[in-house]
Amino acid sequence: DAGVIQSPRHEVTEMGQEVTLRCKPISGHDYLFWYRQTMMRGLELLIYFNNNVPIDDSGMPEDRFSAKMPNASFSTLKIQPSEPRDSAVYFCASSPNRAGGYTFGSGTRLTVV
């Protein structure tokens, strides 16, 4: 298995632009999670899905953030409009069940200037 695949690896954008991050989970994994990591706050859960349905989006910072999972093999995290404080590494992770640990993707390093 190729693991959890994220794209792009790096994204540099100007403030106010729309940013879309993409994730392909491991086949057969029913849970998908989006995390954001910064030096100051560590790993923060933004949202997670179970069987393509959003279960908990309480970590989404504000309405500028949205996430979708149109099918079992694809999810997007969108920021519109982007702000410099959104600069972070965004990780996608998937899990086959609620009891097991996650497998993380390689992350997308987002820089908003």
Add this chain to the structure above:
Amino acid sequence: QKEVEQNSGPLSVPEGAIASLNCTYSDRGSQSFFWYRQYSGKSPELIMSIYSNGDKEDGRFTAQLNKASQYVSLLIRDSQPSDSATYLCAVNPSGTYKYIFGTGTRLKVLA
């Protein structure tokens, strides 16, 4: 109080020594506990999981869980320079499917 707390370190140990990493959590009903290793610039990698009180060993790694005291620890025996990384503790609070991560402890193994 943070939900999952770890000492940020760095924790420096000589090569061959035992490294002891600790984590405390606030939700007494938490059921699942994990340790992840994260090398600089890389993604977290699962190294240990533990679900019941006591010790769980896997190679050079031992996870210890004490639910009464609400702490979980990770011991690394015969530490190697390649073990130098940040170690993240993750806890699954009761009634949820999500994991809360601590901010991590940076470990440095000195050759």
